[in-house]
Amino acid sequence: MAKVKSKYVCQNCGYETAGYLGKCPECGSWGSFVEEIDAPSAKSENEILDSNPPMKLSQIEMNSEIRLSTNISEFDRVLGGGIVQGSLILIAGDPGIGKSTILLQTSGELCNAGKKVLYVSAEESASQVKLRAERLGVKSDNLYIYPQTNLELIKKNIEALKPDLVIVDSIQAIYTSQIQSSAGSVSQIRECCNSLMGTAKSENISIIVIGHVTKEGNIAGPKVLEHMVDTVIQFEGDKYKTYRILRSIKNRFGNTSEVGIFEMGAKGLKEVLNPSQLFLKEYSQTQTPGSTIIVTNEGTRPLLVEIQALVGTTPYPAPRRVANGVDTGRVLQILAVLEKRIGLNLSKQDVYVNVIGGIDVDEPAADLGIALAIVTCVRDVVFDLSTAIVGELGLSGEIRAVNHIEKRITEAQKLGFKRIIIPDANDVQEKFEGIEVIKIRRILEAITKGITK
């Protein structure tokens, strides 16, 4: 085994030390030290063969991109149309969110389509995987389950079996004998990922690795892990609800910020093809002052979600502002605009804003919906049940244009909304039937047009 030397490097400023430090003496950040290994190179410079000399762009022969369809359309959508052959994909998510479930289901679908899949189960025994497979109704002789944690053995079997897809569950549980540190350490994760990347490219086999998420919600392991792989997919969801969201946060072969929505059940994850309906299920029954419907954009897909606001007199010296699913800074800005532009006095009021369904809305197009939810709660009036809202709120109370307006209107129309409030600045060419498009310039207009009682 090669002799290795380790050092600890601050990920913030690059300060190096021989032992671990809690606080960086250079930049003062806490918990930023990560172990780095200096492994001596096995080959000298003269031994390394330059098999890929520099080439002119015109000389490069292009291989057409081959994609494996998972047969799960929501998953394909997030991947940008399927798994690209020879790519390394990282799926990260909280414990118990359903990472193993979706990948076992995907394996089943691919095997049914005649592909060979190797499922490396580093965390669970073969019988545990079989138990899950039975529950999910996955059965195929093309699916190989391999309970193994040693990377060298895993690679040997990949080369021998030549599967179309390899799943490694999880990257934190495997180790390479090249490094002495224990499985799950930063250097192990980095080396294993690097080595798997090499196998994916040289054997032209797609590999999906599962990654755990830390308490803070980051992918456990060095940030470089995200840079190394071709695609990073985050598996999110509300632990107390049944639906789960797959979100692409990096994709070398497709659109990012694309989402796929699933519902978790005893038979595994089921695609939700009409997610707006899912998010609006309880809306008509719970229509109260302080709730509005906005049309947000998730990737390329419009989604209708309910925003709720609660405003009440504060018992504290400083009023509280709590936002779930939207940025608190954004809510503070909206509150400032409401105070200044329409004279809403909120200085002695607590304000709570919540996006129903545990989904995160991070685009400014939600501003107007949030503002109207707050206004209707303060005034104790109900916003028209059949009106959807889109628009960004400017600091002077003006409503600014949003992107993909026609797609948003179509989605609201599809779900039976009778009216939609949009910014006047948006140029809408298409004619829509069955839905009245109301264009507004200022926040006050939206209030007068949408409040029914």
Ligand SMILES: Nc1ncnc2c1ncn2[C@@H]1O[C@H](COP(=O)(O)OP(=O)(O)OP(=O)(O)O)[C@@H](O)[C@H]1O
């Ligand atoms: N019989 C069942 N009926 C319904 N849902 C179930 C059933 N068994 C498991 N689940 C769901 O599956 C989830 C666990 O899925 P899975 O093992 O795929 O998660 P994971 O992300 O791989 O977890 P880990 O991080 O522990 O590996 C549970 O949290 C639960 O929601």
Ligand SMILES: [Mg+2]
């Ligand atoms: Mg698992």
